[in-house]
Amino acid sequence: MTVENRTIYMDNSATTPVRKEVVEEMLPYLTENFGNPSSIYDPGKVSKRAIEEARKKVASAIGAEENEIYFTSGGTESDNWAVKGAAFANTNKGKHIITSSIEHHAVLYACKWLEGQGFEITYLPVDKYGMVSPEDLRNAIRDDTILISLMLANNEIGTIQPVEEIGRIAREKRICFHTDAVQAIGHVPIDVKKMNIDLLSLSGHKFGGPKGCGALYIRKGTKIESLLHGGAQERKRRAGTENVPAIVGLGKAIELAIDELEEENKTLLEMRERLIEGLLKIPKTHLNGHPTERLANNVNVTFEYIEGESLLLLLNAKGIFASTGSACNSTSLEPSHVLTACGVPHEIVHGSLRLSLGRMNTPEEVERVLEVLPEIVQKLRNMSPLTPREYRTL
Template identity: 65%
Template sequence: MRNVYMDYAATTYVKPEVLEEMLPYFTEKFGNPSSFYGISRTTKMAIDEARLKIAKALNCKAEEVYFTGGGSEADNWAIKGIASAHKNKGNHIITTKVEHHAVLHTCEYLEKQGYEVTYLDVDKEGFINLDDLKNAITDKTILVSIMFANNEIGTIQPIKEIGEICKQRNIYFHTDAVQAVGNVPIDVKEMNIDMLSLAGHKVYGPKGIGVLYIRQGIKIDNLIHGGGQERSRRAGTENIAGIVGIGKAIELANDNLESHMKRMTELRDRLIDGLLKIPYTRLNGPTGDKRLPGNVNVCFRFIEGESILLSLDFEGICGSSGSACTSGSLDPSHVLLAIGLPHERAHGSLRLTLGEGSTIEDVDYVIETVPPIIERLRNMSPLWDDFLKKGEN
């Protein structure tokens, strides 16, 4: 039996080159960067070097890069920090119905604190309507937070255009780019991005480390208080090994971005074409260059995603039915519901995401393995039985 990992959107392995750079900072290079002796200066220099690598990849200044405990913390900091710092100007935030829960739950929390949040609708492919964004802006709007690329269906939003709208209206624009970094080109200056979140474990770096880019001059309150680390904006002794790891991982991703995108797109389209040959199967999200290169999300009618995942696992294939952060939920994906799928069809979703370890042989094995699984599960499904009897659409 093959072992095929196709859940790279959930997490990635740490590349050997990344681990190699990290290891010394667990042992001999262990100094606290806030101290003044030699081994502490060594760790401080390592942090500075990692900051420069990330700044190069995003096209920003090194002093605009702040290290966090992950993507969720970065999202929380951006949204809560702006809300708190600018509450005298306004209390209105705009986001979308298809955001990661790190954004949605943060906005829901702020609603309980008296803030108003507009959740923009999306079309059947997951895109916002730019006119809807313009019309939602009021004189109380202080922040727009819209994800760069969707973690479930791969939709890449028109980020540059969103940023331009926010810039013209003097509103801060934050984007959760956790899925986008290392998979598509990002330029925070060209795209008019004020704040951007990313996470190390999505780009072949370690878990427990993330970044929030904050454009210089933005007034934002701290989320974590304590010492003076991260230029007094994010307290806590630095995760040196993690910072070194995320710096190296993003450097590698940036250096190989063009070839990575090309290969992932070819594998993605091969997998989509193969799966769509199964009757009563639909692709969720857009096609072409408006979709993340390695993202495949399909719905199989008349069966549930959990049954598919269990059957795939038995065949050595790792996939998901949506976001890894909500994998224990029995509710259908909020993203699939937002693009207009009824509950019963949203329950039959399968997300397969490709990465650097993926091969043509892996893709072909999945294409060969999935059809008999779907046929077997449908033959066990009362929904399929009713469909055959009634000939419903």
């Protein structure tokens, strides 16, 4: 099948296909190995051992200890647990939290909720590339600051934050530091000890694992309240019967992702740069995010005089699947809070496109996208009353 006749998936930041090796690892725990890991008889012990093996793989991937990994239902739960749990566990010290204006909504909405519970939140600004200034962070710290929550890499524009420097500041000030690493795992090397990270969120479906399963790293000694109460699972910190097949799949997926990180990043970077080069040849097109300090698989651009939803529909008609930003907010008509925070003008912010590459993409697919996109952009500009005469095809 030629590249013109096959579908092209470039929305890997929204979700990735579950890898074949991961499915094979999961299958026995969907069939014969069905025991409840809380049971003391042999079938339960088989499931329990599988969970602990997956825990070991996750810990190894981020430089943590096995007993510092807690399985959750995904990134949203992990972010909520980290932010709310750390906040309520440290009220004896204060009620001030620092985050940024471009965090995932799982963090932003958790912080907004905490404001209603009497906490004060400082939302740090970012520069035009979506980068937080460590100096701004340092200046925002108060005597009653109890938590800093800043993402490792942004899910929309791919900008990678100076997390190691942020971690040093947090450790120096003895403040709990949480990072949302959902988009970073599998693309950025992570060492929680070296980076002075106390809490880290991740989600399996972003790196070839199943949906509905994630993890929260909690550094030993970190004060945090539980979010879910009930059973004694996850060492009495996260109640609920464990999703054994998904946890097994997450463990296998993260093992593969870390083993292949360097080689895959090299391939993705070459395709990313070719995409950026080709897209910026389209007049009135702007790259969003940092030009170099960004995820190897992320391309985010804004086209003037067009509307992103129409762009996606026309791409879909050509068998090309992409997004305008976060899949978690895809039904909202609100402009991207990330692009707005980066200073993208309101009149063009709706014309954004995110292409996020994955291990299944090929250079031939990149060329196909670059062949199709200019025609679609021009078609939409010709239809728009906002397009100046010089950018129309008459």
